[in-house]
Amino acid sequence: MHPALKLALVFAALISIGGSCDRPSVLVVGLDGADWRVIDPLIDAGYLPTLRGLVISGARADLSCVEAHPASACFCPPVWTSIATGQPLSVHGIGGFGAPSTARKAPAIWEVLGTARAQKSNTLISYRNTWPPEDVATFVATEPGLQALTLTHFQPGPPPTHPGIPDVGTHAKPVHLFRRAGLLHHSGPRPIVFQSAAQDRFAFDVLNWTPKSKLTMILLHSPDKSEHLTWCSIQSTPGGPIDEGALLAQAAAWAGPIEGTDFGTVASQYLEMDHLLGLHLAARSYDTIFLVSDHGMDVGGFCGAHGVLNPAAHTGVFLVSGEGVAADTSIGRATVLDVAPTLAYALRLPVAQDLPGRVLIEGFTADHQSNRPIHTVPSWD
Ligand SMILES: [Zn+2]
Ligand SMILES: [Zn+2]
Numbered sequence: 001m002h003p004a005l006k007l008a009l010v011f012a013a014l015i016s017i018g019g020s021c022d023r024p025s026v027l028v029v030g031l032d033g034a035d036w037r038v039i040d041p042l043i044d045a046g047y048l049p050t051l052r053g054l055v056i057s058g059a060r061a062d063l064s065c066v067e068a069h070p071a072s073a074c075f076c077p078p079v080w081t082s083i084a085t086g087q088p089l090s091v092h093g094i095g096g097f098g099a100p101s102t103a104r105k106a107p108a109i110w111e112v113l114g115t116a117r118a119q120k121s122n123t124l125i126s127y128r129n130t131w132p133p134e135d136v137a138t139f140v141a142t143e144p145g146l147q148a149l150t151l152t153h154f155q156p157g158p159p160p161t162h163p164g165i166p167d168v169g170t171h172a173k174p175v176h177l178f179r180r181a182g183l184l185h186h187s188g189p190r191p192i193v194f195q196s197a198a199q200d201r202f203a204f205d206v207l208n209w210t211p212k213s214k215l216t217m218i219l220l221h222s223p224d225k226s227e228h229l230t231w232c233s234i235q236s237t238p239g240g241p242i243d244e245g246a247l248l249a250q251a252a253a254w255a256g257p258i259e260g261t262d263f264g265t266v267a268s269q270y271l272e273m274d275h276l277l278g279l280h281l282a283a284r285s286y287d288t289i290f291l292v293s294d295h296g297m298d299v300g301g302f303c304g305a306h307g308v309l310n311p312a313a314h315t316g317v318f319l320v321s322g323e324g325v326a327a328d329t330s331i332g333r334a335t336v337l338d339v340a341p342t343l344a345y346a347l348r349l350p351v352a353q354d355l356p357g358r359v360l361i362e363g364f365t366a367d368h369q370s371n372r373p374i375h376t377v378p379s380w381d
Contacts, residue, residue, distance in 0.1 A: 023119040024287035024323050026346050028217040029277060030083070030127070031270075032076060033224030033306070034293035034317045036062065038234075038266060041244040047251050047271060050278035054291060058321030059363030061331035065295045065314050067356070068336050069095075073307045074295035074314045079336055080128040080219065083292055084108040086340030086355040094129050101130050107380045109343045111136050113215050116349065121213040126203040128219060133173035138213055141178065141206045143199075143221070145171025149178060150198040153186045181209040194263045196225035197272065201257070204276045212284060215347060220273050226264040227297045231304025234266050238299045239310055266304075288322030288346045292339055320346065320360070324368030331363050350377040 065074040068082035069089035114136030133140035250267035293316035337357030
């Protein structure tokens, strides 16, 4: 073979290897409190077109959250950190709303990505316990920062209300993120709006402005908040059946994003989040999309709760759709500790052997499994 041709073939092979190593772009949509018992009837009745598309093209599971911390009854902050780290509360150490990112004792998936040599950009929007923004993070809009912004634009609606306004400058990375997204300055009237809904709308504003990263995680809080206030409208007894007729009546009555003193219905925040996600995905595509919730909901407390020790009532949502995923597939039962290793697999990162969870590999096609075997390392630490 002519030496020049040989050299060209070597370069072609190298380019081919490089191309095949391109890291897929992954979007993780966290829907706090999302429950298949709400999503499925709404999809079957023709609502939630965005989630319907993901379900049809995706692999789904019922997601158990008690593994995050058996005694906490699926309290949101430790569960979301278990989703991000693959470790239970006893290892990751994030037990409450106010715990800073510096208190986390196990690496989150964005830190694992951050150790990659290339293609490691990441975006964290409204994700729990991500303040202060970490060095490894590319774009961050913290949950308390977004909460504070809502108070500069709106009067808080019904409870829960925000305890105070932090210095928003420390709650974004880069510091001009909120200003560039057009959210920082506001003058004029401050209408009353349900704070969680306003916060989620701002979260999408930031997401739509932020350049695309390899890993994007956005956490939407209003489904959980509306469920706490209105869940008893669709379920009368703990562990009992869901009144799908009442749920569908709520969906039929939805007239667009809630405003004023309206704090929504169980259906309303799913419908609005589906709409906002659909607008985002019409403008930006990802190779793989995950939909995850930290728990389901049950009757209890004031109206809806996840503070009762009834594991069946805590079942949350897991869905993956995209590169190599086996469409319209049911994985059965998974746990919140399985999400981080599966995210690592989707991002072509090594999976730590000391994680208690596993890659939900049966959600991917046989071809993909053989073309993309799981790579492991002893630990992510
Ligand atoms: Zn929650
Ligand atoms: Zn809650």
